[in-house]
Amino acid sequence: MALGHRARAVIGSIAAASALGALMAGCSIDSPQAAEGATPEVEAQAELRALLPGELRGEATRITVGTESGYPPFEYTNEAGRIVGFEIDLFDAASDRLGLKYTFHDTLFDSLLGELYANNVDVIAAAMSDTAERQVDYDFVDYYNDSDAIMVPAGNPGGITTLADLCGLTVAVLTGSTQDEALAGLNVAECQAAPVEVLRFDTDADALAQVQEGNADAELTQWSTGAYNARQVGSGDVFEVANAEVINPSPLGFVFLKGDVELVRAYQAALQSLIDDGTYADILAQHELSAGALERATINGQ
Missing domain, CATH: 3.40.190.10 (Periplasmic binding protein-like II)
Incomplete structure (x- = not known):
């Protein structure tokens, strides 16, 4: 208590x-x-x-x-x-x-x-x-x-660089996070013709795992956490941050x-x-x- x-x-x-x-x-x-x-x-x-x-x-x-x-x-x-x-x-x-x-x-x-x-x-x-x-x-x-990071498999096979590139894709996210809200807003503002399919998870680790397992094209997370995971997971060759521009500071x-x-x-x-x-x-x-x-x-x- x-x-x-x-x-x-x-x-x-x-x-x-x-x-x-x-x-x-x-x-x-x-x-x-x-x-x-x-x-x-x-x-x-x-x-x-x-x-x-x-x-x-x-x-x-x-x-x-x-x-x-x-x-x-x-x-x-x-x-x-x-x-x-x-x-x-x-x-x-x-x-x-x-x-x-x-x-x-x-x-x-x-x-x-x-x-x-x-x-x-x-x-x-x-x-x-x-x-x-x-x-x-x-x-x-x-x-x-x-700010936010778009996490993708190393090598970025989908060529994702911006939030708009997520339209029509499957994206994992931490439930209740501002990134969760950002994806909802993206569907309204830019992805009405091809909405993002949002997969929500209780932990950021579970969300990121969907990218590694091929269940999601990307994960949206905070930049510092994304950059940390890109460096630390495996030998630093499992994930990368796809966006160079600042997103949602x-x-x-x-x-x-x-x-x-x-x-x-x-x-x-x-x-x-x-x-x-x-x-x-x-x-x-x-x-x-x-x-x-x-x-x-x-x-x-x-």
Whole structure:
């Protein structure tokens, strides 16, 4: 159970054995979840901790963080069953700066906003795009700029280079993602004569597998995840990113329930402090993601 929007409880430590169950949707594991490699050491700052809601300043207090641990390089589960990745390192650092501990709730991407709305989690860290539609009910602390990637088999046998090239083809996608919405919009705007057949899956890995298995001509995903998979899967000769142009650029952010003003501002200030002292740049460089760096930590893109 999460700490809730206004009435937050204290969550005890999770046994080490629970971490091994992180691959199962809906389980929770304890933080910190540092990624492999040397991550910068971050000290708490009293003036930033003072920005937290009063009930979160107790030493034993934890918040619950919703994630979906199948989306490298942002978050994924390593061989030891620990959730690691760029966004996890960054959220760890921001939380350390606030002196705030947390527990993960690992579940399906498509259920995360509902879990936050129901107060089952207090924040989402899941490479979620900051969109105007989502801002109606949620607030974003933006930490990265990304765009979309069209994933195809290595060699790009279909000659796909643009979104319009997907008309009449079968394309796999993560259910509930902005890429899912983009394909729906593409069918209305450009593919009415030959609609895209959209195959939706609970994880990005399952969607990408359809391309390898020949069930889909392409997958639409985020650029950073697509580029990571193109490098990492096999010997880097299984997939490639088909598009050279930027598609659907948008910021990604940590997601909070609309109205949780103190917690939002605390994380914005913590993230800005990491930008200012160079920790943010170090974490980006460690994950080879410097191209998407932000100069300012914004709320809802403002």
